[in-house]
Amino acid sequence: MTSTDGAGSALRWILLSTAVAGILGYVIQVAASRLLDGSSYVSFSVMWSTVYLCVAAMSGVQQEVARAARPSRDHTPSTVLRSFTLSAIAVVIIVALGVAAWLAATTLPLPFVGLGAVLSIAFVGYLVNAVLSGVLYGLRLWRGVALITALDAVLRIILLAAAFASGAHPLWLGLGIAFPFGLSFALAWTVLRPGVVGRFALDVGFAKLSRNVLSTVGAAACSGVMISGLPLLIGATSAKVPASAVGALLMAINLTRAPIVVPVVAMQSYLISAVFRDRDSVSTRRLFGLLGVAIAIMAALSAMAYFVGPWLIELISAGSFEIDPPVIAIVVFSAGLVALMCVTGPALVARRGHVANVLGWGVAAALTVACLLLPVDFTTRVLTALTVPAIGGLAAHVIALLGRGRNAPSHSSGALPV
Structure with missing residues (x-):
């Protein structure tokens, strides 16, 4: 063992x-x-x-x-x-x-x-x-x-x-x-x-460890707002919306985010210790190449959801809920964006970019709440809250990764005896 x-x-x-x-x-x-x-x-x-x-x-x-x-x-x-x-x-x-x-x-x-x-x-x-x-x-x-x-x-x-x-x-x-x-x-x-x-x-010593933990806990709390806390926020800001409309979107979010986002969330510590820590920084070309591949996979999953998702929602709910194909396609794509943030965040933490990590998640969480309060119809409001914040947070992470790639020295794999 x-x-x-x-x-x-x-x-x-x-x-x-x-x-x-x-x-x-x-x-x-x-x-x-x-x-x-x-x-x-x-x-x-x-x-x-x-x-x-x-x-x-x-x-x-x-x-x-x-x-x-x-x-x-x-x-x-x-x-x-x-x-x-x-x-x-x-x-x-x-x-x-x-x-x-x-x-x-x-x-x-x-x-x-x-x-x-x-x-x-x-x-x-x-x-x-x-x-x-x-x-x-x-x-x-x-x-x-x-x-x-x-x-x-x-x-x-x-x-x-x-x-x-x-x-x-x-x-x-x-x-x-x-x-x-x-x-x-x-x-x-x-x-x-x-x-x-x-x-x-x-x-790191006690003070630095404590500061770093405050930032990673803050980032994790913000990610919780966008993942486990999202149904609560949607319900709290949609009191006057018919239950069937709220239920259909919540069901789509829960069914798609569980298999796409939750496994990546569970792997974050592994990504930090085994994938990103003590590695040379990723070049701009390689980073955008990886993002391109991920977005292509997300697009393929969204297309699949477009054709299969409405039928699946109706089947599982025994006809209680219905959802339009474009809506569930966007829900799936947004889940992929959040999953990508769960990869870029550990990449930043592994390179000691704790402030950039919590900033990206903080921006995304704040935008999520703000978008859910927009004076537009329910579906538009929720789809905006699913996509725009994740894009903003992911952009903040990617910009920080590119900056650290240009400026950060290579890291030694040795530990400091503290």
């Missing part, structure tokens, strides 16, 4: 564990909708969404640790990472209690103490998991990454299956969501510890 693998084997391990986690997550969602009564399902859904929106933001911790951690044999255990993790734990507990207070006062009929405990367990558990996973990515211990990902998903479905079967209180359902993060860390650590302790160093 402590040996590294080649690039092909790495991809297989990571994609397999990501697929397992994704499938088990879908199973949980289907089971919850069928086995829980109305109020319990609402509470479960809100807690699930809250936990995973915050988890999406904290994935920025994993990205920066993956960039900063370098192999260093028989090195003194990193006090920088330990200090950072303890400080971050204090921060996420404060955030968890704040979110719990807001949910208890506005959304969930649950006691603040219990809700605060659930969210604190979830956030702290994911944080330590993200730090360990980041180190494993940095050391390219792909089987360890796969172990943590699969363990987390398997433990969650076991705990929630027991909670569903026993008709547990919503707070116990919340603990079923929260506990697997920390439990998977503890179990994996017993196996992975010998290959990690004293085997890595960070190339």
Whole structure:
């Protein structure tokens, strides 16, 4: 479990564990909708969404640790990472209690103490998991990454299956969501510890690591607005639009973004540590060539969606929703644009372009909200919010990559002992 693998084997391990986690997550969602009564399902859904929106933001911790951690044999255990993790734990507990207070006062009929405990367990558990996973990515211990990902998903479905079967209180359902993060860390650590302790160093100190994490977390939070948070924003800005129109577009977005965007999101730490880190900068010609190939593939998928998408939407919804061919084609193309940002962002982080990365995502997130508030018809407004922000954010990333390609010196693969 402590040996590294080649690039092909790495991809297989990571994609397999990501697929397992994704499938088990879908199973949980289907089971919850069928086995829980109305109020319990609402509470479960809100807690699930809250936990995973915050988890999406904290994935920025994993990205920066993956960039900063370098192999260093028989090195003194990193006090920088330990200090950072303890400080971050204090921060996420404060955030968890704040979110719990807001949910208890506005959304969930649950006691603040219990809700605060659930969210604190979830956030702290994911944080330590993200730090360990980041180190494993940095050391390219792909089987360890796969172990943590699969363990987390398997433990969650076991705990929630027991909670569903026993008709547990919503707070116990919340603990079923929260506990697997920390439990998977503890179990994996017993196996992975010998290959990690004293085997890595960070190339930044505490202050720089903290600043970099703030930028990657900010970028991840902005990407969450454009991915997992998009249905919420569309629903919140479309109260007067017929439910059939909103439902059809949301269904198209969810069905297309899951297979196109989610796998790329899951691969970002891999891209940072195995593809972009310590590589020479990409030339202008090569960068635009790669973008051209990606856009050609996106155009082909959009054409396929034009002809097949409306039929598929009608089939899956049993005739409840209908969508025009050009609309679903644009939805698919926009998903490809977001996926491209999930590649250019890691490229910038790997080259220490943290400010440019968060700037690109910030521009895209702000434009998304602004476009959804435009005084135009619903379909035009949503399609504009899907495409224009992603184009703007992608352009910001590409310009920054070109600038760093001209100015950045070549990077050494060695780690600085901090």
